[in-house]
Amino acid sequence: MSMPIAVAAGPAPATLGLLGARPATSDAETTGGTTESPVPADGVVAENWELVRAAQRGDSAAFATLYDRHVEGVYRYVLLRLGDRHLAEDVTSETFLRALRRITSISYQGRDVGAWFTTIARNLVLDHVKSSRFRLEVVTDEVAEGGVSRGAAPGPEQQVISRSTSDELLRCVADLGDDQRECIILRFIQGYSVSETAAIMQRNEGAVKALQHRAVRRLATLLPHGLR
Incomplete structure (x- = not known):
């Protein structure tokens, strides 16, 4: 799977014009400004939020790292929701373009940044479901490996x-x-x-x-x- 996106140094590169006019930002997609917030206890989560803060300062490499870390999880989520590989790739790409445009609007509130990416993807999935009729198809080969990706608690x-x-x-x-x-x-x-x-x-x-x-x-x- 290859879904490259153009990552520019600033928060609003010209490539974001590909998104066209979008609906107003959902409250769930923004988590406040960029004011100081508590430091995450989990090392990986803390590192991800350091990358967010670097991206907010215009570091395109930091956002590219976030993309590399989270693109597979977002794609898997979208694929399972929509059941169409090509559509899932398009929605995943648009998710990260939208995230890049809104990166300055978020701050740590107790969750990993992956949950924010997934929230954006979810809103795009809901937009698609509302605007078109589609049949959910079961697609197993690209989501079967790995099972639970972040280790939900056993029970x-x-x-x-x-x-x-x-x-x-x-x-x-x-x-x-x-x-x-x-x-x-x-x-x-x-x-x-x-x-x-x-x-x-x-x-x-x-x-x-x-x-x-x-x-x-x-x-x-x-x-x-x-x-x-």
Whole structure:
């Protein structure tokens, strides 16, 4: 997969004109200004936010590093939501172009920057779903390897997920309702925490936990008997 984007030194390069006129920024895509914020405890998360601050100062190499670190996760999320490789590539590219344009608007609020990229991708997916009719197709070969990407905490629900093969799981996930499917993708395939998933889905943590529980119970009924 190759989805190069032009990364310029400033926050608004000429290539961003490819985006055309876009709707107003979602509140979930902006997290305040660039004022000082608490330092993340996790080393990788802290490093990612150092790259964000460097990008906000106009360091194009820093944004390119963020792109390299997060492009696969964003692409996998979009592919699972839309089921079309070419469309997923287009949406992923647009996600990072939009992120580059809005990089100065964000600051650390307890989550990794990957959750911000995914929020942008989610809004673009929702724009597409609202503006066109499409059939979700199960695409397994590009998302099967690696399983959970960020190591969601083990538990009874995770065991239901891990007992299935990637192909079987993805086929069953495609049969879930939109909200349940997205919750499973974010929690167990992307590996986001409950709080990160809640922020991306714009729900409270209790609602996400309930949605996750219902989704996993539904998956358990869809999986072959030998894998339940």
